[in-house]
Amino acid sequence: MFLILLLLINPTIKKTTLVNTKPTLAVLVDNSKSVTFFKEVKNVKEILNTIAKNKELNSKFTIETFSFGENIQVLDSLSFDNNNTNIYEAIASINELNKGKNAPILIISDGNQTIGNDYEYVNSKQQIYPVVIGDTTKYKDLKIKQLNVNKYSYIKNKFPVEVILNYEGEETVKSKFSIFSGKKTVFSKNLTFSKLENSKTITANLTSNKEGVNYYTASIRKIEGEKNTRNNTKSFSIEVINEQTKVLILSSILHPDLGTFKKAIESNKQRSVEVQLAHKFNGQINDYQLVILFQPNYQFRVVLDRIIERKSNFLLVSGANTDWNFINKKQLGFSKKAINQTENYGATYNESFLTFFQKNIGFNEFSPLKDKFGDITFTKDHQDLLLQNINGVQTQQPLLSVLEQNNQKTAVLFGEGIWKWRSSSFLNSNSFQDFDQFIGNLVQYLASKKKRNRLEINAESLYPANANIHISAFYVDKNYNFDDRASLEITITNKATKEVTKLPFSLINKSFQASIENLPSGDYSYKVAVVGQKISKYGQFKVTDYEIEEQFTHANSDKLQKLAQKAGGKLFYKNKTNTLFKELMDNKAYFTTQKSITKEQNLIDWKWILFFVIGLFTAEWFIRKYYGKI
Incomplete structure (x- = not known):
């Protein structure tokens, strides 16, 4: 008991x-391909081995070792196969990890960063000690630093290509810059570089003559004594679209919305707009890819009959002057029991809209549109992009809807006053771009004669060597609702070797994603298929031999020196590691703390x-x- x-x-x-806490020494090791390119793999491993065997250093510090490339991770093994280097992210992550600690950073790298913020300006509360690896000798070098080009162009149009060329060297040299389409030279220019005039920006206006994906190669000719020529060439691609769109706006009244539609549509230079009054129009609607019917009434009877007969695509915009009795008799797939009283309808963005991609540009904050009051009924399948909001009360009545049946596309905007939306969009973003893009997306969908596909693929036409290739797919059922029950797979074929790679897609959010690694350079074709369905999509892409980690001729010791000075540390070279260890051992700022x-x-x-x-x-x-x- x-x-x-x-x-x-x-x-x-x-x-x-009593607990003794040693200071932490964070060792960051560059695990990118540039280490292999500079033939420094052996040296990096020897430095790490020396750190591990140094008893005095391990006695004074708790040593934590990390590797970094695109991302930072705890060092397990070194492969030196990362396609990019992000020094800024590595330093920032260690600073966050050791916040509040006495933890200097030792970074083993050539100092060449390919992605991320400029590490020279990183705010580090810890002292940084860079160890420079790689060749620090500066050789003469010409390189293509940056190439800017739009992804798309229209047939027979000129598209600009902007190229920034850099020169490193003391002498004055001459070279020639060229752009090739296959083996054909489409642009060339002779250039002179010197120590003072070491950068040039070249703009070439090329003509898009061939529809589809076109591949080009930009190249600067090698100069005498140049060691690295991998950065003298860069490939790019552009997709040429054969699309010339003419839009007709027919109206029964004069209204500021007419000018708004015209400006927004013509912001794309490949589209032209004609505005006419309905009772004066005697032309052919076949001359236009899209007809916009603004507040139709009995004066539209001839044009509307032609549209119904020919199954032409159209956009109907209603308002206070719309004759709904006339529209309802035409059986267009929608009707409205309207009364002679108007109502103001605010817009609410519908997140589940799937017909085409349209981001929310702030529709909820736009001024309400005015239309006759009444219930709307659809007799055809439709998708609502915007829903009505009356005095802050959300309804399920549509404000902007699209219909598609028998290869005819229709859209209905239930309200006038959209000119206020364009003004509001400008006030919000200081640009008309978002609103014009919204109207452009709607026009592009309606003007296209292509039947909507249940399977859509999103892939680039050009990928750099050894990059992770990401391809996404979007699949809908027969009612055009996203189908997350489906299984998709991709089959990739190397056109030269005929080697075939087959991979399944993973479902991530509301799309299917596939990631392919380590594809060698070359031309590839692919097929995306829905398992168990006779639905598939074909495409092609090219993997270039351009590797960004091989574009540097020497280690960037100058930048690492600035980093060390800014962070209160010192720079050391790979053959001076003993001096580095002595510096760390003798530094009285790093001491063991005792805590009860x-x-x-x-x-x-x-x-x-x-x-x-x-x-x-x-x-x-x-x-x-x-x-x-x-």
Whole structure:
């Protein structure tokens, strides 16, 4: 009973212990391909091995080792196969990890960064000690630093290509810049570089003559004594679209919305707009890819009959002057029981709209549109991009809807006053671009004669060597609702070797994603198929031999030196690691801290007491049983 009572009381005592905390030394190792390119793999491993075996250093510091390329991770093994280097991210991550600690950073790198913010300006509270690897000798070098080009162009149009060329060297040199389409030279220019005039920006206006994906190669001719020529060439591609769109706007009244539609549509130079009054129009609607009917009434009867007969695509915009009795009789797939009273309808963006991609440009904040009051009914399948909002009350009535049946596309905007939207969009973003893009997306969808596909693929036409190739797919069922039950797979074929790679897609959010790694340079074709369905899509892409990690001729010791000075550290070269270790050992700013920790500790070990109590109870039971007391 005494022992049980002792267990219940469980007396404790306070015990104070001293804990020694060593400073942390974070070692960051460049794991990108540039280390292999500079033939520094052996040196990097020797430096790491020296750090691991240095007893004095390990005695003073808690050493944490990380590798970095595109991302930073705890060092497990070094492969030197990362396609990009992000020094800024590595330093920032370690600063966050060791916040509040005394933890200097030792970074082993050539200092050449390919992605991320400029690491020279990173705010580091820890001192940084760079160890430079790679060739620090500066050679003469010409390179294509940057190439800018739009992804799309229209047939027979000129498209600009902007190229920034850099020269490193002391002498004055001459070279020739050229752009090739296959083996044909489409642009060339002779150039002179010097120590002072070491950068040039070239703009070439090329003509898009061939529809589809066109591949080009930009190249600067090698100069005498140039060591690295991998950065003299860069490939790019452009997709040429054969699309010339003429839009007719027919109206029964004069209204500021007419000018708004015209300006927004013609912001794309490949589109032209004619505005005419309905009762004066006697032309052919076949001359136009899209007709916009603005507040139609009986004056539109001839044009509307032609549209119905020819199944032409059109956009109908209603308002206070719209004759809904006339429209309802035409059986266009929608109707409205309107009364002679108007209502202001705000817009609410519909997140589940799938017909075409349209981001929310702030529709909820735009001024309401005016239309006759009444219920809207659809007799055809439709998708609502915008829903009506009346005085802050959300409804399920549509404000902007699209319909598609028998290869005819229709859109209906239930309200006038869209000119206010363009003005509001400009006030929000200081640009008309978002609003014009919204109207452009709607016009592009309606003007296209292509039937909507249930399977859509999003892929680039050109990828750099050894890049992770990401391809996404979007698949809908027969009702054009996203189908997350489907299984998709991609088959990739190398056109030269005929080697075939087959991979499944993964479902991520509301799209299917596939990631392909380590494809060698070359031309590829692919097929995306829906398993169990006779639905597939074909395409092609090219993997260039351009590797960004091989574009540098020397280690960037100047930038690493600035980083070290800004962070209060020192720069060292790979053959001076002993001096670095001595610097770290002699630096009195890195010291072991001692901290007292007070803990409450049980006076007795309850497990043994409990075991002893159970043993006594057991012995008592046997003794009582033996003497017949139980």
